[in-house]
Amino acid sequence: MGAGRRMKRKQGAPPSYEDLQRAKQQKTNGKQNQGRGQKRSAPSDFSDSRSNKRQSNGSRPGRPMRDVYMSGALGVKTTEGKPAKAVNGRIAKPKIIPKEEPVRQEDEEDIDIEDEEDDLTSKGSSEDGVDLLQSEEVLQVDEDDSPEEDEFGSSVFDSEEDTPAQKETMFSDDENDSDAEEILTAANIAGLSAKLDAQQEADAAASKQELQDSAIQTNLTTDIPRVLPSAEEVASDDEDPTVAPKSALTLAPDLQLLRTRISDTIRVLEDFAKLAEPDRNRSEYRSQLLKDVCAYYTYSPYLAEKFLNLFPPREAFAFFEANESPRPLVIRTNTLKTHRRELAQSLIQRGATVEPVGKWSKVGLQIFESPVPIGATPEYLAGHYILQAATSFLPVMALSPQEHERILDMASAPGGKVTHIAALMKNTGTIFANDSNKARSKALIGNIHRLGAKNIIVCNYDARQFPKVMGGFDRVLLDAPCSGTGVISKDPSVKTNKTPRDFLALPHLQKQLLLCAIDSVDHASSTGGTIVYSTCSVTVEENEEVVQYALTKRPNIRIADTGLGSFGISAFTAYMGKTFDPDMKLCKRYYPHTYNVDGFFVCKLQKIGPSPRAGGAKQQQNGEQVSSKTTATTTQDTSVARNNKDQDTEILKDMLIDPEDDFGGWNEEEDRALIEKAEKRAARRRGLDIRGVRKQAEASTALTNGTDGTGKVKALCKI
Numbered sequence: 001m002g003a004g005r006r007m008k009r010k011q012g013a014p015p016s017y018e019d020l021q022r023a024k025q026q027k028t029n030g031k032q033n034q035g036r037g038q039k040r041s042a043p044s045d046f047s048d049s050r051s052n053k054r055q056s057n058g059s060r061p062g063r064p065m066r067d068v069y070m071s072g073a074l075g076v077k078t079t080e081g082k083p084a085k086a087v088n089g090r091i092a093k094p095k096i097i098p099k100e101e102p103v104r105q106e107d108e109e110d111i112d113i114e115d116e117e118d119d120l121t122s123k124g125s126s127e128d129g130v131d132l133l134q135s136e137e138v139l140q141v142d143e144d145d146s147p148e149e150d151e152f153g154s155s156v157f158d159s160e161e162d163t164p165a166q167k168e169t170m171f172s173d174d175e176n177d178s179d180a181e182e183i184l185t186a187a188n189i190a191g192l193s194a195k196l197d198a199q200q201e202a203d204a205a206a207s208k209q210e211l212q213d214s215a216i217q218t219n220l221t222t223d224i225p226r227v228l229p230s231a232e233e234v235a236s237d238d239e240d241p242t243v244a245p246k247s248a249l250t251l252a253p254d255l256q257l258l259r260t261r262i263s264d265t266i267r268v269l270e271d272f273a274k275l276a277e278p279d280r281n282r283s284e285y286r287s288q289l290l291k292d293v294c295a296y297y298t299y300s301p302y303l304a305e306k307f308l309n310l311f312p313p314r315e316a317f318a319f320f321e322a323n324e325s326p327r328p329l330v331i332r333t334n335t336l337k338t339h340r341r342e343l344a345q346s347l348i349q350r351g352a353t354v355e356p357v358g359k360w361s362k363v364g365l366q367i368f369e370s371p372v373p374i375g376a377t378p379e380y381l382a383g384h385y386i387l388q389a390a391t392s393f394l395p396v397m398a399l400s401p402q403e404h405e406r407i408l409d410m411a412s413a414p415g416g417k418v419t420h421i422a423a424l425m426k427n428t429g430t431i432f433a434n435d436s437n438k439a440r441s442k443a444l445i446g447n448i449h450r451l452g453a454k455n456i457i458v459c460n461y462d463a464r465q466f467p468k469v470m471g472g473f474d475r476v477l478l479d480a481p482c483s484g485t486g487v488i489s490k491d492p493s494v495k496t497n498k499t500p501r502d503f504l505a506l507p508h509l510q511k512q513l514l515l516c517a518i519d520s521v522d523h524a525s526s527t528g529g530t531i532v533y534s535t536c537s538v539t540v541e542e543n544e545e546v547v548q549y550a551l552t553k554r555p556n557i558r559i560a561d562t563g564l565g566s567f568g569i570s571a572f573t574a575y576m577g578k579t580f581d582p583d584m585k586l587c588k589r590y591y592p593h594t595y596n597v598d599g600f601f602v603c604k605l606q607k608i609g610p611s612p613r614a615g616g617a618k619q620q621q622n623g624e625q626v627s628s629k630t631t632a633t634t635t636q637d638t639s640v641a642r643n644n645k646d647q648d649t650e651i652l653k654d655m656l657i658d659p660e661d662d663f664g665g666w667n668e669e670e671d672r673a674l675i676e677k678a679e680k681r682a683a684r685r686r687g688l689d690i691r692g693v694r695k696q697a698e699a700s701t702a703l704t705n706g707t708d709g710t711g712k713v714k715a716l717c718k719i
């Protein structure tokens, strides 16, 4: 795995914290500022991931040659490397991207605009979709409409496994893998072999060094690291070893010392009986770790603690590290217009180095280098691909859309997933692509046109209005608005701008949306009856807890296998004293540090009985009411409300549910009371007066409340 390799480069045997302190004392008082610059000059076995940040898109050593597509020594020139300038007169001149400075995601990849104005909730889950040109369009749109900022990125993972479900969904394209390999390998083999030889040599040297380092590390473990400050050190700020001397004209933390102390503290926590100082307890080490993590990686204590609760200390460290590097750039072939093999060849001819994203996907390509902006090639303009995070493929694979079905994507802008669905359906059936954010919907429409999807109807509702607007869908995708804790490398502001309120308000919205998604599905669909819920967040509140809430409120659903095989980590069945449905293990979690992909959560639900009268069935029967807000037309029949009331009643009885019982909808009052209670508790924990917090919230609400129906949530989130 890419991540593994990356971690191998970054981690080694760091000098112990005490050694570093000793070395530090020997230095003169007038030494230079030891901020980030110093960190970069740290010893090689202690290198800083942030200084490696730009390398992660670079070539990956040790790849099997047959997997790599690139323009090699055969001299495939970038003969068509200029024309981007000419198309529509809209493209900036092609930029040469040197090897050391791979394509910058911020510049090139899909932009997922966080809707500041609409609501905080538009912070993307699966950040994918709009490419450079679209983003240019969006930025223009933003000036006209509401200001927005979001960013879609790309990521990649390798998986050696093909599952039957993947075959069903992704391998339906008519690409022949071995053909592709043969042709492309023949075209590139000469250029690759020299490069790979060098890479293998470098790998072997790195492995040797790593073995030596780990031997040293083993010796180190017999020492008891002194990581906690003594009483005197606590008393005197000036002697704080994490702060550079004042003579250095800065109070920037000494990052090298911090990093070493983090590493030492983790060692202690892992082997407490052996390595802890006498009379020190675990929580002292944990709070030291929290403090150091916040200082080193610049997280708010609130969020850092959340992650330290989510992972064991060493894994949390790997997670924080992974968030400091961008994920690799990935594109999805648009099979409505081309095949991956042809696309790869075209990009190679433009001088790009590309590689299949992994065996799990027939449509993903990872871009290593490109002398032309990947968001501005003629192939891009012709809609042959879209820049899209690799994890963004997964919810669509789990949804497994079938030809001729009727599908709803509840929160679809800027359209990475919905255009993927259209491609898998080969432009048959009908897809409703909804998003509550108008400006983002323009980007969505742009992508739909560029990629040539012809079976999509765009609508602009608050998705909580489904299924009142229409229901009876074969499948529904809810790629929910979320906190974005899985995509911190793309949006580091998440490190500090998320508050406890966000983790109350967002799950509240997500729960409401998920119930609406469930109620919008036709349980009697002969092909589907499926709901997929996904987020690009790793928090339990936004994932397992949301699914658990839906299971409680809707006994007519079951968690189903995602069909993603062994790829991904099973979701939690218990977390911090809470237990979830045992089938929660069927849901999948993805982390940047395990697969070098965006953090993601995917859950597949199967609807096995009708929705309650209040929540869905009744509304589904109104499924024909396609509102005038629908912004495109189709010849497809939208009246697919197939529920037979008598039959439904029987099914409900079979499920031991009283058909007259109104188990639908959410109880706004009940939720509000719960939120207020949680807020009170959070304020008390932080030593704040809840009345002051509320006053501030009200003031903020007055400033930010909108008229689009999402104002309540927006107000909550802005505090």
Ligand SMILES: C[S@@+](CC[C@H](N)C(=O)[O-])C[C@H]1O[C@@H](n2cnc3c(N)ncnc32)[C@H](O)[C@@H]1O
Residues within 6 Å of the ligand: 115, 119, 121, 122, 123, 124, 125, 126, 127, 128, 129, 392, 410, 411, 412, 413, 414, 415, 416, 417, 418, 434, 435, 436, 437, 440, 461, 462, 463, 464, 479, 480, 481, 482, 710
């Ligand atoms: C994670 S993004 C969706 C990304 C999209 N699925 C894709 O693949 O390109 C979440 C989207 O939810 C939208 N959204 C937020 N609140 C919503 C609501 N109440 N109803 C519908 N859409 C909403 C945001 O505008 C944002 O576009």
